Amino acid sequence: MNQFTENAIKVILSVPKGKVLTYGKVALLAGSPRGARQVGWLLNSMTAKYNLPWHRIVNAKGKIALSHPHASFEQRHLLEAEGIEFKDEVTIDLKNYLWQVTHIDFDRIELETR
């Protein structure tokens, strides 16, 4: 596993319940400012293995980015269960729910496979 992937996983695991992060922010914190698309890719492939809170990641507009209808519904359901309210079917207010973080101590986090 490369550095970017490992850090991105740690970032995602660090997002507190009831808060969200954008793909771009995850990529930035993981050390690859333009790697937003890879974040989506690895969420898809690493969620099962590392038990990631994948639903806490939305796009820069505060919208659910999943294209598959059933999956986007599931994400909305999971977020509402954490107290996040939706402005419409797929949109939340980033002003209220975006996790404000500037740095993460990666060395302090241990990865555990499920």
Place this chain on the structure above:
DNA sequence: CCACTGACTACTT
């Protein structure tokens, strides 16, 4: 190695 594909973004119209 080349071409194509996105759970993306920022900028312009």
Place this chain on the structure above:
DNA sequence: CAAGTAGCCAGTG
């Protein structure tokens, strides 16, 4: 706010 455009980069065939 919607639609188009140009970068982005790891995975895949």
